[in-house]
Amino acid sequence: MLKNKTFSFINIFGLAIGFSSFILIGLYVIDELSFDEFHEKADRIYRLDVDVRFGGTDLKLATSADPVGEYMKKDYPEVEQYARLYANEGPKFIRKGSEYIREADITYADSTIFDVFTFPVIAGNPKTALDQPNTAVVSETTAKKYFGTTDVLGKTLEVGLEEKTRYNITAVMKDMPASSHFHFDILLSMDNLEYQFGNFLSNNFHTYVVLKKGTDYHAFENKLEGMIIKYVMPQAKQLMNINSLEEFRKAGNKLEYHLMPLTDIHLKSDRAPELGVNGSIQYVYIFSAVALFVLLLACINFMNLSTARSANRAKEVGIRKVLGTPKGTLMSQFMAESAFMSYLAFGVALVITWLVMPYFNDIAAKAFTYRDLIAPKTLPVLLLLPLVVGMLAGYYPAFFLSSFRPIVVLKSKLNTGVQRSSFRNVLVTFQFFTSILLVIGTIVVYRQLNFIQTKNLGFNKDQVLVINGTGALRENKEAFKKEILKLSGVQSGASAGFLPVANSSRTDHSFSKESTISSNDGFQMQMWNVDYDYVPTLGMELLKGRNFSKQFGTDSSGIIINETAAKVLGFDDPIGKRVYSIEDERSFYHIVGVVKNFHFESMRQNVGPLCMRLGVSNWAMAFKVKTSDMPGLVSQIKNKWKAIAPEMPFNYSFLDERFDEMYRAEQRVGKVAVTFAILTIVIACLGLFGLVTYMAEQRTKEVGIRKVLGASVLGIVSLLTIDFIRLIVLALLIASPIAYFLMNSWLQDFTYRINLEWWFFALAGLVTLAVAMLTVSYQAIKAALMNPVKSLKSE
Structure with a gap:
């Protein structure tokens, strides 16, 4: 290990990253799978x-x-x-x-x-x-x-x-x-x-x-x-x-x-209403696969570098065999070395895990501590993990090294050229296949999240301040609203017990075009209680009819429906038409307006039928604001609140933040995908760096001769890197159709989604290729610039 510091570092650090990733995601998966298991029944x-x-x-x-x-x-x-x-x-x-x-x-x-x-x-x-x-x-x-x-x-x-x-x-x-x-x-x-x-x-x-x-x-x-x-x-x-x-x-x-x-x-469960924020078994599968892939990539690095440096130990193997050492003993020695290095890497991994655990808790919304590593469920696995990995990663190198024929290696005829190892090429291709797969997944997740955040929702979620618990103001609610509307920067305000975000209040009612509801003409529709200012405050667009108005006394029995409800009702012109409800003290409502469809639930669902009526929903208020000093405005509103109800708690949120909460799981997946996409590329590039370093060492004299014969630096760099470019292109060709299938399946969960563009795959390939080439080119250029006199004088 001390004689080969670069290779030892790459092996230990690469395995440590793999172990740390596996441990963190393992904690996440175990925790997700253990929900509600503590109940005796x-x-x-x-x-x-x-x-x-x-x-x-x-x-x-x-x-x-x-x-x-x-x-x-x-x-x-x-x-x-x-x-x-x-x-x-x-x-x-x-x-x-x-x-x-x-x-x-x-x-x-x-x-x-x-x-x-x-x-x-x-x-x-x-x-x-x-x-x-x-x-x-x-x-x-x-x-x-x-x-x-x-x-x-x-x-x-x-x-x-x-x-x-x-x-x-x-x-x-x-x-x-x-x-x-x-x-x-x-x-x-x-x-x-x-x-x-x-x-x-x-x-x-x-x-x-x-x-x-x-x-x-x-x-x-x-x-x-x-x-x-x-x-x-x-x-x-x-x-x-x-x-x-x-x-x-x-x-x-x-x-x-x-x-x-x-x-x-x-x-x-993806039902409504849930009593908490649920996870997703799909994401547990994804995280588990990522953990295994990252650990597998680290093992592949170990195998690649161990077999690549086989020539350095060929004569040792030959002499041992001549002196009568059995193949099994040699394999045991090499596997013991592998297990030892694995445990060293595991020790480094525990330090890395401790350092990055706060960051992982942040992106995974967990509260893991170091004590979770010694829990009964995890400790036995952690103790066995480095041994199992050491045995698996070390088996092929041990088998490869112990199989050398003494007469061949002692005559120095062993050829271990990197470019001639088809098995090693397969492993390198697999590494970059995994890296490209994760990069494509990351691009798609973030494009879908960006699509959700920038799509026209049918209402304006930006700069909307929601004051919660306004029912605590009791008879002072309207006075509070008027005081806030006087503040500079506040454009409008409305009662907002119902908001167009998931897990807001929902009330489903049965309606019909006829006074008697039957199986053929009945339908379910959400009904929201709103006030006169709700529609303009949230920036909703009226397609037909009008908003509620104090000038029309009959609006107490009026409703505004969305486009979906109008389509379900089937009226050519719904304005003025009646709809009947069986769950209300009022037997019918007349339609005064049709509002453009707006997304009041997650984009995983179609926009369903909805109507709004004048009513009391005083447990929240929404204010449309426009100010460069949001903290100052919030402070003024809080002071107004305390002046009216000093004993009541002041609580507020922003509508865009509550909207983003609907896609918190996807945001976590995006962050995890970015993190582990970077890790897979780092691990793959560590392996490449080791391989190209060894290749440059093995071909030092060849490079010297080529330079003496007039080869350019660019030509020599191309000579040393062309094989890796081919492998990365092959990895891209294999990864693209698989990534297309997987990401298309993930997007099926969204009713409103992006299309998979060709450039997602091209960009992933270019990013991976660029990072890999930067890694390879450093050692290749260094070898190409070496003075040929130094590389040839030993002969």
């Missing part, structure tokens, strides 16, 4: 999901009707227990002394929540904690936040503003683990929820069931159609002209119940 817990298609509108819901869990337990012996969560009411205000705190992680829960899920309770009885009205369970963090201690049994939380409810704390639970698909700090008794229970047609509850041991959930799932026939259809028949499930389906509609395994929710 995790393998038997399922969430009840609902698929609905009505009037051509598809809904994939993570929620179900409030009575479903109860009747499943009553009608099916396979169901051991059920529990529901209701989080639709959003954040609540809780009094602490003379101030209020806005709590977002709060939900109503059934008393059976602790029979289904395993959330350790450190005080109180989980069996009875929520079985009475006005009871609450809080987390350790919440208990300390409000009372400074976890000894809070019997103390009360005052929840709400105008209508306050005092909840008696009956239990304290440990903070929900980060690897849970939902996180709540406060659980309120379901008995306190003001809701019209018993409605099978409104799907607003996250319902979880525990099946008895040995139950095949696929077979059980098939029985759930019986619940639809027995309970859902009779209620539908009372409200709509629908006689049977068969008639409903013949009209092209759908209503199905499905069971989602608890441990699949985080990675495999």
Whole structure:
């Protein structure tokens, strides 16, 4: 190692990068795959999901009707227990002394929540904690936040503003683990929820069931159609002209119940509304493949450089064989050397991992620490990893070196020229194939993200300041709005409880052109409550009709629909036409305007039908602003808030930031792709640097003779690099169709997406080729400029 410092450094550093990458991505993959596994009954817990298609509108819901869990337990012996969560009411205000705190992680829960899920309770009885009205369970963090201690049994939380409810704390639970698909700090008794229970047609509850041991959930799932026939259809028949499930389906509609395994929710659920930000099994596969490829590239470097330098050890092998050393002993020696170098690289990798872990946590949205490396799941793997890699990477070089024939090597007839090693060329090609694949993937991901951010969304998301929790202002809401509109830089403002971003509030209603809804003319449509200023504040474009106006008293029964809704209704001119709803105190609405389609959900979905009506949505306000001093403006708004409601928390966000949150997973993938694309190129170039250095050494005298005979520097550089250029071009030709297939599959998740352009692939090839040539050219030019006298005088 000390005699060959350059090659030792390349081998150790290259393997270290591979190990570090593998460790970090391994931590990520293990964490993603372990979500919700901490529950004792995790393998038997399922969430009840609902698929609905009505009037051509598809809904994939993570929620179900409030009575479903109860009747499943009553009608099916396979169901051991059920529990529901209701989080639709959003954040609540809780009094602490003379101030209020806005709590977002709060939900109503059934008393059976602790029979289904395993959330350790450190005080109180989980069996009875929520079985009475006005009871609450809080987390350790919440208990300390409000009372400074976890000894809070019997103390009360005052929840709400105008209508306050005092909840008696009956239990304290440990903070929900980060690897849970939902996180709540406060659980309120379901008995306190003001809701019209018993409605099978409104799907607003996250319902979880525990099946008895040995139950095949696929077979059980098939029985759930019986619940639809027995309970859902009779209620539908009372409200709509629908006689049977068969008639409903013949009209092209759908209503199905499905069971989602608890441990699949985080990675495999793309439904709405979710209780947290889910991951993606697709990205777990991608990250796993990247980790393996980076480690494999480092191993390939090791194999390439070890076999390339075989001539330096050829005579050693020959003498050992002449003296009677068996081939197996030689292989053991070389593999032991390989394992030793692997462990050295692993030690360096642990240092690299420690240094880059904060950066990796940032791009992967994790909170890994060095302690995670010694966890029971990871420590055995880490101890074996360098040994396995050392054996695998060292096997071929050991076999290659131990196979030399003594008579050949001792006569100095061994030929190990780099250009004659077809196996080594295959390995180099594979390295650059992987590098190009990742570069293409990076380009496509960033082009798609740029497309999303620059596409005409149908509304203006820039310079829109959202003030959250404005319901806390109570009767002072309008006064606050008027005060903000007086500030320099504020152009307009509106109530904005509903915003065109995913996971904003959504309310799906059933509508029809006729007063009686039937299977053939009914459809689902979102309904948003907005005020007179909502449409102009968000820069939406009216195609027909007008905006709401205080000059028209009849606008209280008016709605503005989007283009999709107009198309579903099929009116030649929808202005003035009526639409009927079965879920409202008002039987019909008349259309006053048609707004151009705008994206109110992720671009993975088509724009569905939507309507807006005049109504109260006072839990947020949006202000269109134009200022060069945004911090100063926010400070002024905060001062106005504190002047009106000093005891209330001030909370704000920007609409463009909330829009970007919808694509946070893609942004993470983009950053990871960039990082590991660079790493693969670095590892591949380290190998190239080693190979060309060795090649220059092996051909020193040839280069000297060529220079004496008049060869130019450019000619010699071309001689030493042409083989590598061919290999990179070959790698590009192989990688391009595979990358096209993979990235086209990834883009299928987006309804609105870019086209794969030819220059993506050309650019990836050029970038890889340029970096590789810079690496190779340094050593090639150095060899070409060497004085031929020095290279020839030893002969």
